[in-house]
Amino acid sequence: MEEPEQTVTNLPRPASAYQQPRVPVDRPPSETIFEARNVSIYYGAFKAVTDVTLPIYENEITAFIGSSGSGKTTVLRSFNRMNDLIPGARLDGEMYYRGQSLYDGDVSPTAVRRRIGMVFQKPNPFPKSIYDNVAYGPRINGERNKGKLDEVVERSLRRAALWDEVKNRLKTSGLSLSGGQAQRLCIARTIAVEPDVVLMDEPASALDPIATGKIEDLMHELKSQYTIIIVTHNMQQATRVSDRTAFFSVLTDGDGDTRTGVLVEHGPTEQIFQDPRDSRTQAYVTGRMG
Amino acid sequence: MAADTAQQAKADLREPTGWRRTKNRIATVLMVVSFVLVIVPLGFVIVTVIAKGASIISWQFLTSDIPPSVLPANFGGLGPAVLGTILITSLATVVAVPLGILGAIYLNEYGGRGLLGRFIGFMADVMTGVPSIVMGLFIFSIWVIHFGYSGLAGALALGCLMLPVVIRSTHEMLRLVPNSLREGAYALGASKARVTVTVVLPAALGGIVSGALLAVARAAGETAPLLFTILTVTAPNPNVFSGPNTALPLQIFSNASQPYTGAQARGWGAALTLIAITFILMIAARIVTARFGRYSR
């Protein structure tokens, strides 16, 4: 993928301490991490999402955009089987992770979630110390060695760009952090288990612009090691951080009674924003709707 | 005409006149009177207990053996009863609190919404209303008849009284833990048991402990369940698993109807001790909620 010269990705970004130009990364040919084929998701009788077919490639940031109710979060949560927690949720179609079917009978959801992590819209640090928050994941994976845990905690907090701010108060409660810091703590907590993929559900929507900038910088740095899928309401954010974008929309039947989410189109971010194939995408990204 | 309307406008802004206002005032007075009606006897009881009991309280009182009722107040004490209350209530707590917490976990985290879960929750609430004497006779029927009187039997009876109370209060506390915490732990690949034990329970711990302390306070003051499970003896019995025993409430009960002033004085002393224990436990419960009850407010 060559560096584009004049594109919408050159929109100004909020000031942040980690301002870096976007440089092309040398990486091996894209491997398909996820593949969704004709996926429909139901909550009981309600069909939240219809017929989604979509690939997610390794070491890329894929953004899901679209209006409310279009199913972006539902699809995101289906990648790590978090929808299982909702009674009555069910998935039709096929979902593959590295070639293996995610929803097979013998697949353990907890094993899935160890490899596919998630950061939530509202930061949700545990009411434990900062150290214990980050060490939680490695501990449940069986790591008991204090030295190793110290190492993992420091490494994860550094990668989440939080180390310098908290290194002297690792024993204080995770709840004492500001919104932006708490979210970086949640990111540190997620990457402490060395996942393969990190899912992010509007990770910066509850944060102020400066904290948002820090999170976005973080995403760029994490991209080299993890695959990231992010749901976002903010189109500028999508253009700033993502390599590929998937646009979802709401489909209503004739009388407007049944609403379901559908995937309208997906592709490289510049193409979606500059030269979308579908008129609905065009309307959304130019701000005429949603 | 203008003057009239001005007069009328002024009148409308005053308080509702006559009967309406009077009724309102009467109602307020009645409400305050109700409060006083409740405070006065409470005050009397506490003052009387302190007045009649304080003089007899001493280390000797709390540790000496129980003398024959006829002896005056400065002889002996109620040591065996203090020992019995501490041992039996502790044993009951150890039995009832973990089971109660597990039951509440079932109701809130696992089966609470299904038919069985809702039925269990409903019956647990109903069980809080079972009279304490019935609990005592129940343990008498299934335990004492076969295994004899013992502190353990008394502890079982107290435990049965505590169990539904602990289930209810723990259930309330678990409900208050925000779901986002559970989701965060699930997303890290924790199993449901692990999420519950390592994230939900610690988050609700303050409220759970506080509720347990209140249940213990209530159990420490119960007499009826102990009447026919531990009997009432005067010799100290540190072995809580065999042999009849005694406890503070039982001594109060038997001393209350004695004609001897010595026995009555010991009864007042025991009453004061019991109220002090209950009061301390209730204060401790409030402190725990205030300091550790992150999600219980």
Place this chain on the structure above:
Amino acid sequence: MGDRTFQILTLAAGLLVLVILVLIAASTTDQSTSWFAHEGISGIFSKTWDLRTNQFGALSFIFGTALTAVIAVILSVPVSLGIALLLTEVVPRRFARPLVYVVDLLAVVPSVVWGLWGFLVFAPWLQTTVYASIGSFFKGVPVLGNLFGPPVGGAVSGVSFMTAGIILAFMITPIITSLSREVIATVPTMDREGAYALGATRLEMIRGVVLPHSQGGLVGAVLLGLGRAMGETIAVALVIGSSVTITSHLFAPGYNMPAVIANQFGEAFGLQKAGLMGIAVLLFVLTIIINVAARGIVARAARRGRGA
């Protein structure tokens, strides 16, 4: 420990509640079958409770339980409601908290201490001051004399149905108050403000908005208090007078179900013991019914949006 094991463990703990309730019913009934068989339906509900003739009818105790519980509820409900309304509608938030603590303090006094104080202090005082004057005032008066006058062939007694009822009222007030407070707190502020905006006085707002809204929950709270009053043992055992009788005189000594069990079970044997067990069965069934009804009413009212 596996996930499955933990889940089963929690389910077992939950089922324990049901198991215990069933066992209570089964074991007490089992211990009292000889009484049920011997007395039959008519015998169970007869007045005679006599060791010498080996007749054990429970009617006096059922009467006593009903009478003392009714007295307790009549005395306690207006007071509890008044306090609950005082704390939710009248007193400003900041002062309500400490006052609630004070009311909860009533619960710190164990039943046996109420009994001790009742027997040694309250009852004698009541007898010589309150009962004596009321008794002599109503002596010979046609209807009320049967209630408040001295019993036939005797005098007013400090240890009596009335005293037991009063002490029970003290004991159930914190429960009814706290439940009522919870129920009243669920009335939406919007509705309260609506009434005030129409110029209602506080009493009118309470009668028009709070009470209709919370009637279901309040009924439930009263029933729960009633159940508690019926089952309360030790305080009653000490102040009710331990006299097997059915009478209309409130100031006469009497008996009720839990009190007779507490006082007589220790030395009972044979049919008397089975009879006392049978009374326990009746008491259990009675309180379960009342509790189920109370919780059911509260749940229905909550669903319909009319309380709790």
